[in-house]
Amino acid sequence: MPAKSPTSPRLKGRSSAETRGAVLDLIRSEGEISRTDLARRSALTEKTISVIVKSLLDAGVVVESGFAKSTGGKRPVLLRLNDKELYAIGITLDISRCVIVLCALDGAELARSEVRGIGLDRPASVLKRIAGAVQRLLARRHVGTDAIVGIGVASGGRRGSPLGWQVDAAFADCWEPYPTEQELERLTGLTVLRENDANCAALGEYWTTESRPARAFATIYMAHGIGCGIVVAGSIYRGSSGNAGEIGHTLADPAGAICWCGRRGCLDTVASPRAIAEQIRSDPDLRAACRVTPESEFGEIYRRFGESARAGDEPTRALFLTAAHHLAGAVGNLVNTLDLDLVSLAGPGFAELGENYRQLIHDRLAETAFMRDVHPITVRLGAGGADAAALGAASVVLHRQLTPHHSGSQL
Secondary structure, three states, X not given: OOOOOOOHHHHOOOOHHHHHHHHHHHHHHHOOEEXXXXXXXXXXXXXXXHHHHHHHHHOOOEEEEEEOOXXXXXXXXXXXXXXXXXXXXXXXXXXXEEEXXXXXXOOOEEXXXXXXXXXXXXXXXXXXXXXXXXXXXXXHHOOOHHHEEEEEXXXXXXXXXXXXXXXXXXXXXXXXXXXXXXXXXXXXXXXXXXXXHHHHHHHHHHHHOOOOOOOEEEEEEEOOOEEEEEEEOOEEOOOOOOOOOOHHHOEOOOOOOEXXXXXXXXXXXXXXXXXXXXXXXXOHHHXXXXXXXXXXXXXXXXXXXXXXXXXXXXXXXXXXXXXXXXXXXXXXHHHHHHOOOEEEEEOHHHOOOHHHHHHHHHHHHHHHOOXXXXXXXXXEEOOOHHHHHHHXXXXXXXXXXXXXXXXXXXX
């Protein structure tokens, strides 16, 4: 008798929706799988699997995709996610640019659009142009709104209570308290889910890279600031208030500047793209090396910084190394605390110098991680690259709608 899969105890005692979601998650992680293997992997009866699979087929979420090799009897029918008829949309709300992606059920990008970033614009005007871009994207692909599972929106910010997003110094009286979901639903007629951008990037990594359902890993996300999404057994670890993963507000320099959160020397003040851009703006030598002015836009400054550091300019190279060493220290603390064997790097903050960051963090962990002699620790660039949050936002919709046993997990 084959041993039960490590995932089987998680299915016992679950509701029918949770069990259905867990079975669907197995189909997702395997790519293609037969009913027999689903029963074996889940420790559910073949009758239960047949009922669940029929409901997924009837809903159009899963399709039969061919036959597996015969083991002596009838060839088993293979199942996979239906990536031809149902879709999700992911959107990032970013300072420099807003990206809209149309994704299949497996998280693969099918089409994209881009509009001007949020900048200093008011939420209502930003959402109006995003809604217009969504409508144009669907028209271009000849996809009706009835084929869209929902829209996921990735944004920075601090999660407050179930009532909404709290105000902080960065988004006071603007984005955090604004009813983004309701307004975008009104403009598009589609279900909208809003999620922290780092969590989006982490879920996108889980959904699109064939990650094992039981795996734990962290995704470091850099855009304007620094965040972290932590995935444990297919669920985002959120903490008691939904704010787990705020690695940008861990201590990096006890004598450093006061952060907007009120603490002195946060990682965000010494290593974030925002902090780097502010240092360049205030230093004539760095401005000259990056060929920018104090009035240059954030995105332009950070891109020029990456180009200059890659070209070997000493002042910008030194700035990069200082920021990267601070980040590596914070990642090391995270790895030691959670005993992780995988860390991915994602977001526009890694677009120019991603491999440089990856190598430096890898080398630091290889030298100093507490468990380095127990198991290897992989540091890799995330599959979604600079637009990981947009792709991940679509994955959040798929995760929430198709695998409800993972939704809202506090672990």
